[in-house]
Amino acid sequence: MLEVRGLSIAFASPTGFTPVTREVSFSIAPGERLGVVGESGCGKSVTGLSILGLLPRRHSRVTGEILFDGEDLNRMSPDQMRAVRGRKIGMIFQEPMTALDPVFTIGEQIGEAYRQHFPVSRAQARERVIEALARVGIPLPARRHDEYPHQLSGGMRQRVMIAMALICEPRLLIADEPTTALDVTVQAQITDLLLELSSTQGTALMFITHDLGVVAEVCTRMVTMYAGEVVEDAPTDEALLRPRHPYTSGLLRSLPRLAPRKAVLPSIPGRVPLPTEMPAGCRFRERCPHAAPGCEGEQVLAGIAPQRSVRCSRAAALELPGAVA
Amino acid sequence: MSGPTTPVLQVRDLKIHFATREQGVTVKAVDGVSFDVQAGETFGVIGESGSGKTTIGRALVSLLKPTAGTMLHDGQNLAALSANQLREARRAYQIVFQDPSAALNPRQTILDSVCEPLEIQGGLSRIEREARAIEALGRVGIASEYARRYPHMLSGGQKQRVNIARVLTLRPRLIVCDEVVAALDVSIRGDVLNLFAELQRDFGLTYVFITHDLSVVAHVSDRVAVTYLGRFVELGPTEAINEAPLHPYTQALMSAEPVALPSHLRTTQRIVLEGEIPSPIDPPSGCRFRTRCRHAQAECASREPEWRELRPGHFVACHFAKS
Numbered sequence: 188m189l190e191v192r193g194l195s196i197a198f199a200s201p202t203g204f205t206p207v208t209r210e211v212s213f214s215i216a217p218g219e220r221l222g223v224v225g226e227s228g229c230g231k232s233v234t235g236l237s238i239l240g241l242l243p244r245r246h247s248r249v250t251g252e253i254l255f256d257g258e259d260l261n262r263m264s265p266d267q268m269r270a271v272r273g274r275k276i277g278m279i280f281q282e283p284m285t286a287l288d289p290v291f292t293i294g295e296q297i298g299e300a301y302r303q304h305f306p307v308s309r310a311q312a313r314e315r316v317i318e319a320l321a322r323v324g325i326p327l328p329a330r331r332h333d334e335y336p337h338q339l340s341g342g343m344r345q346r347v348m349i350a351m352a353l354i355c356e357p358r359l360l361i362a363d364e365p366t367t368a369l370d371v372t373v374q375a376q377i378t379d380l381l382l383e384l385s386s387t388q389g390t391a392l393m394f395i396t397h398d399l400g401v402v403a404e405v406c407t408r409m410v411t412m413y414a415g416e417v418v419e420d421a422p423t424d425e426a427l428l429r430p431r432h433p434y435t436s437g438l439l440r441s442l443p444r445l446a447p448r449k450a451v452l453p454s455i456p457g458r459v460p461l462p463t464e465m466p467a468g469c470r471f472r473e474r475c476p477h478a479a480p481g482c483e484g485e486q487v488l489a490g491i492a493p494q495r496s497v498r499c500s501r502a503a504a505l506e507l508p509g510a511v512a
Numbered sequence: 513m514s515g516p517t518t519p520v521l522q523v524r525d526l527k528i529h530f531a532t533r534e535q536g537v538t539v540k541a542v543d544g545v546s547f548d549v550q551a552g553e554t555f556g557v558i559g560e561s562g563s564g565k566t567t568i569g570r571a572l573v574s575l576l577k578p579t580a581g582t583m584l585h586d587g588q589n590l591a592a593l594s595a596n597q598l599r600e601a602r603r604a605y606q607i608v609f610q611d612p613s614a615a616l617n618p619r620q621t622i623l624d625s626v627c628e629p630l631e632i633q634g635g636l637s638r639i640e641r642e643a644r645a646i647e648a649l650g651r652v653g654i655a656s657e658y659a660r661r662y663p664h665m666l667s668g669g670q671k672q673r674v675n676i677a678r679v680l681t682l683r684p685r686l687i688v689c690d691e692v693v694a695a696l697d698v699s700i701r702g703d704v705l706n707l708f709a710e711l712q713r714d715f716g717l718t719y720v721f722i723t724h725d726l727s728v729v730a731h732v733s734d735r736v737a738v739t740y741l742g743r744f745v746e747l748g749p750t751e752a753i754n755e756a757p758l759h760p761y762t763q764a765l766m767s768a769e770p771v772a773l774p775s776h777l778r779t780t781q782r783i784v785l786e787g788e789i790p791s792p793i794d795p796p797s798g799c800r801f802r803t804r805c806r807h808a809q810a811e812c813a814s815r816e817p818e819w820r821e822l823r824p825g826h827f828v829a830c831h832f833a834k835s
Binding site: 226340341342343370371372373374375376378379398399400401402403404423424425427428437438439441442443444445446448449451452453454455456458511 | 560697698701702703705726727728730732751770774775778782785789
């Protein structure tokens, strides 16, 4: 359904365009739940934004293909894109408060999103909105419809965002760190809700997060990004059990939950290279405990097993620990 | 007053209420909390937003005045001290905050920032201060060439190390760590937690580790207190709480934590809590958790649960908890 091929994004800087992602490729099947993981600056959020056509056109350059049902979103005009965004591809972001307009009621905002794509009267839209609020588990939806964002808690606001994203019944929902700002118990409510909606409505999910625990619970497949590149693509359970890229393995091993109490935690030394100082060859090389001669050569994302690919020329030779050492 | 067995902290019935714009209406951020922290111990405080955990931390380092209750630091009541005496005494009790960037002045060099606490304390020459700052920076793994740089030239993890160096210059006994790794990327969290553990061993530091992250608190703490709406609902040894939590809230909290294990290895049955934390302006009568508790009964609304020691050193505030 969605196929991203060789997607490279560059941002304008005083000295020309600085590449931030390179040749990102992955696909999402109808109804599939894909997790995109990686740390700050790895390019996962800009990848999500580029699919939605939300990067500023003047200050960014997007090359490659974003095929959605066979059509290249990257070649669409802003008008064409408006018919896709919200209708066929929904979105939710991390901070529900900044995504909602404080001076309009919840109902007006969700209704606006609906009426953008469906020619219905205000009264009809109201009915649809109340239904949508009820479906995301908001108590007293008819009353909430007429309330303002500040009257709701963080968890309720994120439910409102989900209702808004799903009211047009999109086929794909892009969720960028949707639970990061929430408390653990509320996060559990929201991930359960996303799981349930995705399975009952068949909505595919692109779940962007730094939290491997959330990915383990929500996603069937997991793409790991590092320094603007996809380094591993695998079914979630397999990637957690037996990661094939040293970065995925390093991320997993650094989780305190997987280490004995008070034990020294494994960590990944150094830091992500800056976009302007990207080394040739493997971008993880300088932090990688398995680096060897050959790693300075070009690394390709290569298939190693059915549904699994990894960008590491040493993958076949390495036995890497996963969630269970 | 402070002997070898005197706890570093003795907190009794601590209450911190904030006034609101409406007359007579107060936010009961902390509403009756008691605990001791022993020397060399890591005392974890876990809770969600609005539980009062940050307010407790700030009160422990005299950044907030308690509304009621007493706090003894090494047997001494800091509230009874004069401003000058307090300045001298509080150097032993320091705090590191969540956002490493916000805690550093962007227009000051790293060295100046690290020297500042010593400057406020007085008593050392500039050269002595700088020497001690460089030593502290070295101790947290920041090479001396970074001393003349500005915060924006450092990564988040490095900045947090600088903040740790900053409190180390004062040679504290206790450090309150308020969400110290929450803003850091997963791969460097481990590094910073390892550093805290190392410093504790080397300097015999005592920590109060405040966090919302169960995996962090379970990893670093000797004992854990679980906060809910301004109260402790459970307190006990980390292992006991991890393996067999007694309070229904602790049970729900732990079951909600997403764990990065493949599906066939994830065993915990999730207890989904209805609704959200009630307002600390008008907390529920009786047990504060009863409005979201699946075991709640009439008694929970009418009577406040006692603080019971169900197992040695393991306390819980619930009428129905069984060991």
